[in-house]
Amino acid sequence: xxxxxxxxxxxKSNSVxxxxxxxxxxxxxxxxxxxxxxxxxxxTIFYGMMTTILPGIYVLVTANKLLASQVDRGSMAYVLxxxxxxxxxxxxxxxxxxxxxxxxxxxxTLAHLLVNRVKPLALGELAYSSLAGExxxxxxxxxxxxxxxxxxxxxxxxxxxxxxxxxxxxSIGMSGAFIGVSIxxxxxxxxxxxxxxxxxxxxxxTLCSFYDYQSVxxxxxxxxxxxxxxxxxxxxAFAAGRLVFARKDLPL
Amino acid sequence: MRDIIKAESLTKDYGSGRGxxxxxxxxxxxxxxGLVGTNGSGKTTTLRQLMGFIRPDSGSCSIFDSxxxxxxGSFMSRVGYxxxxxxxxxxxxxxxxxxxxxxYLGIKDSxxxxxxxxMFRLDSDAPLKRMSKGMKQKTALVAAFMxxxxxxxLDEPSTGLDPLMRDTLTELILKEKKRGAAVLMSSxxxxxxDDTADRVLFxxxxxxxxxxxxxxxxxxxxxxxxxxxKSGRDIDRFLLxxxxxxxxxxxxxxxxxxxxxxxxxxxxxxxxxxxxIRYLRERPFTLEGYYTDVIEKGGKRSA
Numbered sequence: 001x002x003x004x005x006x007x008x009x010x011x012k013s014n015s016v017x018x019x020x021x022x023x024x025x026x027x028x029x030x031x032x033x034x035x036x037x038x039x040x041x042x043x044t045i046f047y048g049m050m051t052t053i054l055p056g057i058y059v060l061v062t063a064n065k066l067l068a069s070q071v072d073r074g075s076m077a078y079v080l081x082x083x084x085x086x087x088x089x090x091x092x093x094x095x096x097x098x099x100x101x102x103x104x105x106x107x108x109t110l111a112h113l114l115v116n117r118v119k120p121l122a123l124g125e126l127a128y129s130s131l132a133g134e135x136x137x138x139x140x141x142x143x144x145x146x147x148x149x150x151x152x153x154x155x156x157x158x159x160x161x162x163x164x165x166x167x168x169x170x171s172i173g174m175s176g177a178f179i180g181v182s183i184x185x186x187x188x189x190x191x192x193x194x195x196x197x198x199x200x201x202x203x204x205x206t207l208c209s210f211y212d213y214q215s216v217x218x219x220x221x222x223x224x225x226x227x228x229x230x231x232x233x234x235x236x237a238f239a240a241g242r243l244v245f246a247r248k249d250l251p252l
Numbered sequence: 253m254r255d256i257i258k259a260e261s262l263t264k265d266y267g268s269g270r271g272x273x274x275x276x277x278x279x280x281x282x283x284x285x286g287l288v289g290t291n292g293s294g295k296t297t298t299l300r301q302l303m304g305f306i307r308p309d310s311g312s313c314s315i316f317d318s319x320x321x322x323x324x325g326s327f328m329s330r331v332g333y334x335x336x337x338x339x340x341x342x343x344x345x346x347x348x349x350x351x352x353x354x355x356y357l358g359i360k361d362s363x364x365x366x367x368x369x370x371m372f373r374l375d376s377d378a379p380l381k382r383m384s385k386g387m388k389q390k391t392a393l394v395a396a397f398m399x400x401x402x403x404x405x406l407d408e409p410s411t412g413l414d415p416l417m418r419d420t421l422t423e424l425i426l427k428e429k430k431r432g433a434a435v436l437m438s439s440x441x442x443x444x445x446d447d448t449a450d451r452v453l454f455x456x457x458x459x460x461x462x463x464x465x466x467x468x469x470x471x472x473x474x475x476x477x478x479x480x481x482k483s484g485r486d487i488d489r490f491l492l493x494x495x496x497x498x499x500x501x502x503x504x505x506x507x508x509x510x511x512x513x514x515x516x517x518x519x520x521x522x523x524x525x526x527x528x529i530r531y532l533r534e535r536p537f538t539l540e541g542y543y544t545d546v547i548e549k550g551g552k553r554s555a
Binding site for chain 2: 003004005006008009012013065070073074075077078079080081082083084085247249250251252
């Protein structure tokens with residue numbers, strides 16, 4: 001099912017984008033969690049926005065490159081004119097996409113764990129919060145798991161568009177609109193949470209609402225049940241993209 | 253020799269007359285089969301269906317008796333494909349692309365790849381993005397031939413090649429044919445088909461126009477001769493008396509073209525005996541001549 005040469009090709013041709021996004025995200029995380037000036041905003045800004053915006057941009061560009069762009073440009077002919085089946089192409093590319101996100105969050109989480117060990121954060125320091133106690137390693141892992149699951153769902157929807165369309169302009173167009181709305185609505189909904197009543201309903205417009213760092217910090221288990229929805233959406237979207245890609249005509 | 257590539261009533265309708273309609277043909281082991289037609293006549297659509305990239309609306313095609321649409325994966329390791337539009341994966345240099353391709357195909361021994369690279373004088377260390385059209389084409393050719401495939405599907409393989417490289421390609425195709433490969437190639441360049449193809453299928457608007465066997469082509473057909481005269485007066489005098497079929501007269505170059513039936517050569521010499529001629533030469537039969545004479549003038553249009 002997994003094609004090793006294709007996986008190698010995907011890692012190589014997406015390494016720059018993956019590397020820079022992982023680098024920026026990790027640096028921001030280290031900065032927000034270590035500098036006194038920004039620590040109070042670690043959750044509002046970094047975990048509230050950056051952990052969806054940066055991976056969002058990454059999956060938008062990468063999902064398109066994994067299928068649609070290669071069909072559009074014609075280079076997919078070189079993958080499919082080998083014993084590699086279409087189903088193993090979609091499997092391998094989805095495998096790459098999910099695992100590159102896992103690695104991205106893994107590195108960032110590791111950096112945060114290290115910083116938090118050296119310089120632990122008291123939850124009371126956080127802005128807009130009335131929590132007590134310290135930020136534990138377990139919490140960091142849980143927050144990142146919650147964010148990762150939502151990003152995988154975002155990735156899966158972009159991957160579906162990439163599998164459905166033969167041309168980059170439609171794939172990027174639909175994925176871009178989807179990611180744009182998801183991120184923007186998430187930001188507006190966050191302002192809603194911080195007190196602007198009129199913006200609260202934006203949370204119904206975005207998958208990012210299933211990412212619930214507040215529940216983790218408060219010690220409730222809401223975030224766990226919220227993992228189910230993005231996981232189901234991800235599975236459905238990957239399956240849809242895979243099905244269409246396996247059956248459609250390819251201009252190669 | 254058994255049929256390797258088979259197409260039966262292949263039909264793919266893109267609307268407004270574009271596509272391929274009811275196309276049937278087969279390519280035997282050790283045969284070079286040419287596909288000729290104007291731009292948009294359906295050559296690429298045919299090849300894409302054989303590769304399993306496009307699903308036919310009706311009809312079917314198979315390679316090694318495996319259906320191209322349903323089980324193309326089963327024969328891909330034995331097929332070499334040069335796409336009409338070439339773009340490579342984002343892999344840096346030509347060498348790393350060829351190495352990756354060898355991995356895809358499970359080729360361990362890279363000696364033959366090296367031979368091909370030398371044969372085409374390919375500077376494979378150059379970055380793929382900066383390659384010229386000809387360089388890309390050569391890279392694509394090496395990629396298609398590197399596994400010594402039993403089937404070659406070549407979509408205008410000589411695009412962008414200089415004449416010298418075209419000859420190299422012709423030699424390579426003949427070598428593969430001798431080895432027993434079934435080769436299906438589309439082309440605009442009649443010369444390379446002349447030199448390689450056993451049979452040529454002419455298509456227009458996706459429909460079969462004519463299928464000719466190049467080997468037996470010249471046998472029963474009239475031959476074309478060109479006669480150069482010393483003066484225009486001689487030409488006039490000849491035209492008055494001749495019973496031969498004169499197809500073309502050029503008074504500036506002082507020559508005429510004559511179509512001579514199989515045993516009419518004696519008559520031609522007889523008629524020319526009273527003239528002082530500069531030269532007499534047979535014009536070699538070419539597919540190009542066939543194409544312009546027979547197809548474009550609509551003389552043999554039988555869709």
